[in-house]
Amino acid sequence: MKAGINFTPGPSQLYFTVEDHIRQAFRDGIPSLSHRTKKFEKIYQHTTNGIKHVLGIPDHFHIVFTSSATEVWERIIQNLVEERSHHFVNGAFSKRFYETALQLNRKPEKTEVPEGEGFKSIENQQTELIALTHNETSTGVMLPLEFIHAFKESHPNALITVDAVSSLPYPRFDFTKIDSLYFSVQKGFGLPAGLGVWILNDACVSKAEQLQSKGISIGSYHSIPSLVSHALKNQTPETPNVLSIYVLGKVVEDMIRRGIDLIRKETDYKAAILYQALQQHELIKPFVQEKTFQSKTVIVAETGSHTGKIKSFLEARGLSPGDGYGKAKASQLRFANFPAHSKETFELLVDTLAAYTG
Amino acid sequence: MKAGINFTPGPSQLYFTVEDHIRQAFRDGIPSLSHRTKKFEKIYQHTTNGIKHVLGIPDHFHIVFTSSATEVWERIIQNLVEERSHHFVNGAFSKRFYETALQLNRKPEKTEVPEGEGFKSIENQQTELIALTHNETSTGVMLPLEFIHAFKESHPNALITVDAVSSLPYPRFDFTKIDSLYFSVQKGFGLPAGLGVWILNDACVSKAEQLQSKGISIGSYHSIPSLVSHALKNQTPETPNVLSIYVLGKVVEDMIRRGIDLIRKETDYKAAILYQALQQHELIKPFVQEKTFQSKTVIVAETGSHTGKIKSFLEARGLSPGDGYGKAKASQLRFANFPAHSKETFELLVDTLAAYTG
Numbered sequence: 001m002k003a004g005i006n007f008t009p010g011p012s013q014l015y016f017t018v019e020d021h022i023r024q025a026f027r028d029g030i031p032s033l034s035h036r037t038k039k040f041e042k043i044y045q046h047t048t049n050g051i052k053h054v055l056g057i058p059d060h061f062h063i064v065f066t067s068s069a070t071e072v073w074e075r076i077i078q079n080l081v082e083e084r085s086h087h088f089v090n091g092a093f094s095k096r097f098y099e100t101a102l103q104l105n106r107k108p109e110k111t112e113v114p115e116g117e118g119f120k121s122i123e124n125q126q127t128e129l130i131a132l133t134h135n136e137t138s139t140g141v142m143l144p145l146e147f148i149h150a151f152k153e154s155h156p157n158a159l160i161t162v163d164a165v166s167s168l169p170y171p172r173f174d175f176t177k178i179d180s181l182y183f184s185v186q187k188g189f190g191l192p193a194g195l196g197v198w199i200l201n202d203a204c205v206s207k208a209e210q211l212q213s214k215g216i217s218i219g220s221y222h223s224i225p226s227l228v229s230h231a232l233k234n235q236t237p238e239t240p241n242v243l244s245i246y247v248l249g250k251v252v253e254d255m256i257r258r259g260i261d262l263i264r265k266e267t268d269y270k271a272a273i274l275y276q277a278l279q280q281h282e283l284i285k286p287f288v289q290e291k292t293f294q295s296k297t298v299i300v301a302e303t304g305s306h307t308g309k310i311k312s313f314l315e316a317r318g319l320s321p322g323d324g325y326g327k328a329k330a331s332q333l334r335f336a337n338f339p340a341h342s343k344e345t346f347e348l349l350v351d352t353l354a355a356y357t358g
Numbered sequence: 359m360k361a362g363i364n365f366t367p368g369p370s371q372l373y374f375t376v377e378d379h380i381r382q383a384f385r386d387g388i389p390s391l392s393h394r395t396k397k398f399e400k401i402y403q404h405t406t407n408g409i410k411h412v413l414g415i416p417d418h419f420h421i422v423f424t425s426s427a428t429e430v431w432e433r434i435i436q437n438l439v440e441e442r443s444h445h446f447v448n449g450a451f452s453k454r455f456y457e458t459a460l461q462l463n464r465k466p467e468k469t470e471v472p473e474g475e476g477f478k479s480i481e482n483q484q485t486e487l488i489a490l491t492h493n494e495t496s497t498g499v500m501l502p503l504e505f506i507h508a509f510k511e512s513h514p515n516a517l518i519t520v521d522a523v524s525s526l527p528y529p530r531f532d533f534t535k536i537d538s539l540y541f542s543v544q545k546g547f548g549l550p551a552g553l554g555v556w557i558l559n560d561a562c563v564s565k566a567e568q569l570q571s572k573g574i575s576i577g578s579y580h581s582i583p584s585l586v587s588h589a590l591k592n593q594t595p596e597t598p599n600v601l602s603i604y605v606l607g608k609v610v611e612d613m614i615r616r617g618i619d620l621i622r623k624e625t626d627y628k629a630a631i632l633y634q635a636l637q638q639h640e641l642i643k644p645f646v647q648e649k650t651f652q653s654k655t656v657i658v659a660e661t662g663s664h665t666g667k668i669k670s671f672l673e674a675r676g677l678s679p680g681d682g683y684g685k686a687k688a689s690q691l692r693f694a695n696f697p698a699h700s701k702e703t704f705e706l707l708v709d710t711l712a713a714y715t716g
Contacts, residue, residue, distance in 0.1 A: 006387070008390075008392045010392075011390050011597065013390055019384050026377050030550075031376070031549075031550035032366075032370060032372050034680075035369065067429070067599070068425075068596045068598075070579050070595070071425070071596070073578070074579065099578075100579070103575060103577070103578040103581070104578060105573070184597065191389075192388075192599075192601045193393070193597045193600050193601075194425075194553075194600070194602060219461070220432045220435075220458040220462060221429075221431075221458070223461070237428070238426045238429070239369065239426055239544060239551045241425070241550075241552030243551075243552065244552060322392075323394075
């Protein structure tokens with residue numbers, strides 16, 4: 001495991017500096033630091049400021065921590081939907097968010113297309129909230145930013161929420177066009193799993209307060225008002241994953257030093273050479289056919305009856321691909337293209353795939 | 359921080375072996391391990407088997423993971439209470455659990471006594487669930503096990519849930535007398551914060567299913583049926599804090615090797631010498647007066663106007679006490695007595711307190 005490169009789309013390859021930061025954290029007493037200290041508040045502030053810097057988030061957005069992006073789904077429905085959310089579903093994760101709304105006794109609606117496809121047009125939805133999945137981790141479909149950014153104008157009364165779990169820090173969102181954005185740290189940021197990050201604006205706070213004033217329960221410690229009132233003091237409602245918040249701040253600092261533009265350019269380059277290799281291969285092809293929707297950060301290969309053999313071939317050379325998701329396990333392989341995957345690694349991956357001839 | 363001993367009752371002093379286990383985890387690729395692998399299932403099983411062994415939990419109980427004990431409060435109310443829970447409140451944390459039930463639109467009731475006190479008698483409550491806090495971390499009150507174990511007989515139709523956040527692994531519960539027990543790892547188990555552990559029986563599963571069949575929402579990914587159906591396969595509904603689940607299993611293994619009886623005996627010894635020192639001191643006394651309710655694991659000293667000076671005096675000698683909770687910050691100090699605090703450390707603490715003469 002350690003010896004090879006992990007291309008699973010999360011938990012994935014660790015960012016280069018994670019182990020060093022954890023070693024330093026032990027030297028500085030972070031793993032046993034009380035979250036009710038000034039020292040913790042400084043860590044919280046450093047991490048959230050770093051995230052704002054690297055993703056270009058305006059100052060008036062709040063950044064709060066959950067335990068996972070899965071938790072964010074639940075909190076969004078509890079806090080931001082009285083009755084009706086509208087979900088754009090094209091794979092397992094966007095579907096699970098829709099199902100979360102059902103489990104919480106809302107009446108969600110959906111626009112659904114087959115796995116591997118994107119959406120053609122925006123119809124006008126009568127809804128409180130639009131749920132978009134920027135990058136569907138299960139199938140490798142990435143929605144164009146213009147598609148996401150178009151909703152605000154056509155749906156001025158709906159909150160626009162974006163799942164960017166497996167795409168950030170790559171995309172450059174326009175924060176005048178979205179109200180809420182979230183990710184988890186074990187994907188593009190290359191940390192061990194166990195922390196979700198939720199970015200939201202005051203329209204979300206108002207909506208939660210409005211539901212609360214109607215007597216609707218919006219949850220307890222992780223309601224938006226509870227999360228945000230603590231965040232304004234650089235605190236958390238409960239004892240959080242302090243170590244992960246610390247390491248995230250350090251990794252973001254490293255990414256800022258390296259340059260987010262460079263990271264984005266390298267992501268484009270790595271995606272381009274892998275898609276080219278898949279196109280040119282006689283036995284493999286990209287699962288997502290339409291170029292517009294081909295994910296830059298989770299690249300899915302249709303490997304058919306060669307799946308097991310290609311996996312072994314790669315693993316023997318220190319490259320661990322991710323399995324296809326769910327029932328596609330037998331016929332697809334997934335390759336994460338995160339900042340922790342170097343150009344050299346991708347060149348090696350491309351060469352190795354080309355060398356596989358059945 | 360690293361140089362001194364951390365007596366804060368959580369996040370607290372790390373268990374002696376935690377840093378080594380994390381180093382080994384990195385060598386074995388655990389921080390980037392996918393939770394959808396056989397290797398993760400083995401880790402889950404090893405950790406839950408270890409917890410069952412060290413705490414004497416019968417095989418038919420389920421062990422599931424949340425992000426914190428705070429989350430468990432919310433999940434208990436969502437899944438196990440249609441209308442009425444009854445809370446025994448004697449401090450900030452037992453009170454917050456009661457408030458959680460209010461926030462989730464239930465109609466909780468409470469038996470409340472002043473901070474620093476325990477409960478005298480069990481009145482018969484018409485309720486679905488009895489919420490007991492074995493050890494009130496804010497005040498250092500520990501309820502006798504006989505008190506906790508008496509509820510099952512007097513309340514055969516209620517579920518008995520026990521918050522043992524800051525007492526485990528010390529207490530030896532009778533699992534025929536309780537239905538649900540929970541803790542978080544950053545206290546007695548000496549891990550970095552970011553994981554809650556919830557132990558529950560099939561009566562809890564049935565109750566959750568019963569609420570669900572009535573059309574009541576019991577949450578989404580962390581509903582009891584979702585947690586338990588995954589646990590039966592040694593899996594989790596969402597991407598969990600894999601590293602923490604791994605380290606917990608290793609620490610529990612260390613505790614089993616050391617012997618839980620020895621750990622309990624040492625806890626008794628350390629508590630005894632510290633309470634004796636507080637009793638004999640001219641300027642300090644134990645906050646909890648009644649011996650029956652004096653916590654063995656979180657010992658609170660009434661330090662009055664000497665609080666700041668004693669804190670500095672101890673810190674100058676490498677001993678970091680926990681502040682008093684909330685408004686008691688100015689007049690109390692708290693000392694965690696967890697397995698990570700050695701006998702030698704406590705002897706040093708006692709000697710140092712004795713040497714403080716104002």
